[in-house]
Amino acid sequence: MIGEVKILKPGFCTTIQDKGRFGFSKFGIPKSGAMDQMSYNFANLLLDNDEDDACIEWVLQPPVLQFLRPTIISLTGASVDAFLNDKPVEMYHQIRVFKNDVLNFSFCKNKMYGYVGVKSGFLTPIAFGSRSYYKSITNDYILRVNEYLEYYSTVKYREQFSTISAPMDDSNSGELSVYKGADFDTLSASQKSMLINSSFTVSKTISRMAIQLEEKIPNSIASILTSPVLPGTVQLTPSGALIVLMRDCQTTGGYPRVLQLTESAINSIAQMRMGEKINFRIVN
Amino acid sequence: MKYELQYKRYSEKTILIEWPSGIDKNTLHDLLLYKKSIESFYDKLIVEVVVGYNSLLVLYTLAIEDIYSSIFELKSIYDSKNENVVLKNKLWKIPVCYSLSLASDLKEFSESKSLTIDEVVTLHTTPFYTVYFIGFLPGFLYLGGLDSQLQMARKTTPSLSVKKGSVAIGGNQTGVYPIDSPGGWHVIGMSPIDFFKPSVEECCFISSGDVVQFISIEEQEYNAIKSDVISGKYIPKSISI
Numbered sequence: 001m002i003g004e005v006k007i008l009k010p011g012f013c014t015t016i017q018d019k020g021r022f023g024f025s026k027f028g029i030p031k032s033g034a035m036d037q038m039s040y041n042f043a044n045l046l047l048d049n050d051e052d053d054a055c056i057e058w059v060l061q062p063p064v065l066q067f068l069r070p071t072i073i074s075l076t077g078a079s080v081d082a083f084l085n086d087k088p089v090e091m092y093h094q095i096r097v098f099k100n101d102v103l104n105f106s107f108c109k110n111k112m113y114g115y116v117g118v119k120s121g122f123l124t125p126i127a128f129g130s131r132s133y134y135k136s137i138t139n140d141y142i143l144r145v146n147e148y149l150e151y152y153s154t155v156k157y158r159e160q161f162s163t164i165s166a167p168m169d170d171s172n173s174g175e176l177s178v179y180k181g182a183d184f185d186t187l188s189a190s191q192k193s194m195l196i197n198s199s200f201t202v203s204k205t206i207s208r209m210a211i212q213l214e215e216k217i218p219n220s221i222a223s224i225l226t227s228p229v230l231p232g233t234v235q236l237t238p239s240g241a242l243i244v245l246m247r248d249c250q251t252t253g254g255y256p257r258v259l260q261l262t263e264s265a266i267n268s269i270a271q272m273r274m275g276e277k278i279n280f281r282i283v284n
Numbered sequence: 285m286k287y288e289l290q291y292k293r294y295s296e297k298t299i300l301i302e303w304p305s306g307i308d309k310n311t312l313h314d315l316l317l318y319k320k321s322i323e324s325f326y327d328k329l330i331v332e333v334v335v336g337y338n339s340l341l342v343l344y345t346l347a348i349e350d351i352y353s354s355i356f357e358l359k360s361i362y363d364s365k366n367e368n369v370v371l372k373n374k375l376w377k378i379p380v381c382y383s384l385s386l387a388s389d390l391k392e393f394s395e396s397k398s399l400t401i402d403e404v405v406t407l408h409t410t411p412f413y414t415v416y417f418i419g420f421l422p423g424f425l426y427l428g429g430l431d432s433q434l435q436m437a438r439k440t441t442p443s444l445s446v447k448k449g450s451v452a453i454g455g456n457q458t459g460v461y462p463i464d465s466p467g468g469w470h471v472i473g474m475s476p477i478d479f480f481k482p483s484v485e486e487c488c489f490i491s492s493g494d495v496v497q498f499i500s501i502e503e504q505e506y507n508a509i510k511s512d513v514i515s516g517k518y519i520p521k522s523i524s525i
Contacts, residue, residue: 022331022332022343023331023332024332025332025334025343025419026332026334026335026417026418026491026492027418027422027423027480027487027488028418028419028420028421028422028423028424028462028480028488029422029487030422127482128487136421136422136463136480136482137422137482138482179293179294179295182292182294182300182302182339224305225305225306225307225336225337225338226336226337226419226420226426227336227337227338227339227341228300228334228335228336228339228340228341228419230294230295230298230341232295250419250420250421251334251418251419251420252334252336252417252419252420252426260294260295262295262296263295263296
């Protein structure tokens, strides 16, 4: 039976996300998908869902949700105190939900992105193989107040004594594993050394498309012919600013690609707030 | 002809293949032939192959275990690829209205170039533009072949909203905005047709290697085509090449 969740408060830029779109770069369609894929995966694992079932992704300000039919949900990602009908519930657990239960949260304590998983995923329309919201690809691009989202309602619930412990918080180290970028070798020795040996600060310019870093690197290298880019590609702009492309990034770009974050580093930087320090460690 | 190619690991699941720098039709041909060979060799083992002016990015389904053997395999595919495969490409006739009422920057553009409006239109509609790839926005064509007399640096302050269908010039490139978007190019015309449809599986009717020619139309015809496009009756015109 189809259940619906009513969005009592949408939060700020709350979206539906899954693993993202694959195989459509040839049309210029971005990959999209959950910013922190690890937390997103945990949300589905806890519910024994398919690995690409859609979750709600909120950023900094969580939504308030009312589930109109029974189901099971999970909460992962950014740390928050969560309440079901004003009673505290735990993150990284299965949470049993009954008819008309209201899920709300206190303020977000750390990190950026939180995930609400539901048994069998949210059933928003699929566009190009994914439910991930993206303006011009999906009809909706943010959740709105009093909107309803569908899911398969279930009353089946098996008491679970095992839990997944929340992943170790390693974001304090700030060390991001990277590959040398496609254009790394066009950098001078001193530029390379700055990139590898200095620490950088996450700026206030943060979105699902890109994260800009505060510190600049003196830049005299030329732009490149427009070439493929991916989430995690670090571009060096003519002004010397470093831009880390994120999940909603364009498929091609013309700035030199100096580094490429590993998949786990993309998940880490996604959860960092303005002012947090990072440094890059090259892996082979 | 064979090029000296460079192979680099790009990420866990991707390898970048680079041709010598330059926007060149022969490079494009070689790159598209190679892309086809890679796709048919690997089939489901790759997600896709992304095209740039002088590069291909191969996205594998799984993480690459041994980068050297993967590159070795790619090199042997390049060496054994069939040079005689004919790529089926099309020439598309794209209607564009260069009326001042629809082209917000045309007057200023022609004045700063010391050209008449008619001269701008002739210079823009004469070339056969090669479609190198699609990127930037869903359905945005990277075209080569703009007349050097029409080249103009991008605006220093981008416009917050460039309308869907805007035909524009930025640097040595020209293109059509497939959706409303911020943009720094100079808008010199408006095309009534859809370059990107989010509702259909074949969302872009043009692909890499195709050729585009812009055809100047009057505002009346623009409106007629526009309403055909909206009602789904319009079929883009093409010739096989």
